Amino acid sequence: MASAPTAPVLFDRALLLRRQTRALRQGGATFLLDRVIEDMSDRLSAVKREFTAAADIWSPGEGLSQFGGRFASFARVPPSEQEVLPFEPASLDLALSALALQFVNDLPGVLAQIRRALKPDGLLLAAMIGGDTLTELRQSFAAAEADIEGGVSPHVAPFADLRDIGGLLQRAGLALPVTDVDRVVVRYGSAFALMADLRRMGAGNVLVERRRLPMRRATVLRMAQLYAERFSDADGRIRATFDIVWLSGWAPHESQPKPLKPGSAKASLEAAVRKARG
Numbered sequence: 001m002a003s004a005p006t007a008p009v010l011f012d013r014a015l016l017l018r019r020q021t022r023a024l025r026q027g028g029a030t031f032l033l034d035r036v037i038e039d040m041s042d043r044l045s046a047v048k049r050e051f052t053a054a055a056d057i058w059s060p061g062e063g064l065s066q067f068g069g070r071f072a073s074f075a076r077v078p079p080s081e082q083e084v085l086p087f088e089p090a091s092l093d094l095a096l097s098a099l100a101l102q103f104v105n106d107l108p109g110v111l112a113q114i115r116r117a118l119k120p121d122g123l124l125l126a127a128m129i130g131g132d133t134l135t136e137l138r139q140s141f142a143a144a145e146a147d148i149e150g151g152v153s154p155h156v157a158p159f160a161d162l163r164d165i166g167g168l169l170q171r172a173g174l175a176l177p178v179t180d181v182d183r184v185v186v187r188y189g190s191a192f193a194l195m196a197d198l199r200r201m202g203a204g205n206v207l208v209e210r211r212r213l214p215m216r217r218a219t220v221l222r223m224a225q226l227y228a229e230r231f232s233d234a235d236g237r238i239r240a241t242f243d244i245v246w247l248s249g250w251a252p253h254e255s256q257p258k259p260l261k262p263g264s265a266k267a268s269l270e271a272a273v274r275k276a277r278g
Contacts, residue, residue, distance in 0.1 A: 007106035010158070012206045013081045016103055020060050020079055020202035028061060029200035032184065032242060036098045036127045037064065039182065043125060043246075044070075051094040051123070057085065057114070058100035060202060067096070083110055087117035097126035099244075102159060103206065111172035121253035124174060130159040131181055131243030136231040137194065144223035148216060165247050174249025175256055182244040187237040191224040194240050 023029075044067075054071040056064040058079050068074040071094070077085060083106055095114045104110050114124050160168075162179050169177035188194045198204055232238045250256060 007109060009105050009208055011103050011105055012208050013083075013103065013105070016202070016206045017079055017081055019199075019204055019206065023200050023202035024061050026200065028202065029197045030061065031186075032129075032201070032244070033059075033061065033099055035182075035184065036244060037066070039246075040064070040096065040098060040125065040127065041067070043248075047123065049121075053092050053119075054094035054096065055087065055092050055117075057095060057097040057126075059096070059098040060100065064096055064098055085110070085113045085117060087113075089116050090119045090122075092117050093119045093122040095122070095124045095126075097128070099127060099129060101126055101128040102130060107160070108168055108171060111168055111174070115172045115174055115249075115251060118251035120251050121255065122251040123248065124169075124250075125246075125248045127182075127244050127246050128160075128165075129242065130165065130245035131161055131183075132241050133159050133243045135241055136227060136239060137191065140191065140223045140227040140230065143226050144219050148219040148222050159243070160245070162245060165245055169247060169249040172249070173252070175252045177247070177249040179245060179247045182246065184242040184244060186240045186242065187233065188240060189237060191227040191238060194238070 051070075052072040054067070054073065055075040055077060056067070057077050060079055063076055063078070065076060068076075075087075079100065083104060095118060101107060101110070111124075118124065162181055166177050166179045169179070186194075186197075188197070227238055228236070
């Protein structure tokens with residue numbers, strides 16, 4: 001019997017954990033996480049139902065600990081090298097995650113674990129970095145390396161797009177999947193200021209296939225020059241794009257809306273068109 005395919009290991013999660021710990025110790029840059037926490041609070045307030053058993057999955061820093069008072073039970077799973085969640089089946093009615101899932105090697109597997117942990121009509125609500133995040137930095141590094149070194153190595157992680165994530169929610173067995181993007185454009189004095197902020201987020205390059213040797217000084221300077229030439233505003237400050245992808249889905253329950261079965265509509269499309277034409 002053939003074994004199930006193993007997910008490719010893209011991220012060095014041990015290195016990620018060390019960098020997040022160091023960033024927290026040194027005083028992290030938390031503006032993206034702060035934005036997500038505020039938005040998550042608003043989104044939860046808009047859900048017209050009570051949750052009792054909730055969990056925060058791998059959110060960095062102090063995570064979503066401030067939400068603990070909202071629920072009778074609130075478990076926090078801190079960032080970890082492992083991707084195995086410690087929940088019993090049907091033990092949660094709310095799973096939350098803030099800016100953590102973009103560094104998961106087996107996202108389909110983790111979503112499936114969350115689905116198993118949710119009670120019927122339980123909710124997953126998460127935000128992760130995705131889309132065109134740091135596209136300017138990615139392009140500038142690639143062009144600089146091609147100019148100076150005649151080759152390109154990965155410096156920015158690949159990020160999932162909206163359609164991929166929606167498909168993964170359905171694949172995991174979550175009903176009523178919804179995804180949307182909050183695009184944040186941050187301006188910096190230089191590419192070096194941007195990279196300093198990324199280090200303070202604990203979000204440096206943790207790709208397994210990352211370049212291990214230090215970059216040439218000429219390549220880094222060329223990257224900063226190209227960044228300024230291609231992605232700066234009239235005042236000389238550069239732009240950096242961060243796409244925060246929001247995803248939600250529900251564990252199936254009989255009370256949820258169901259799509260109509262083919263042929264079960266009470267009015268035909270032809271009749272509706274005739275009526276519209278008068």
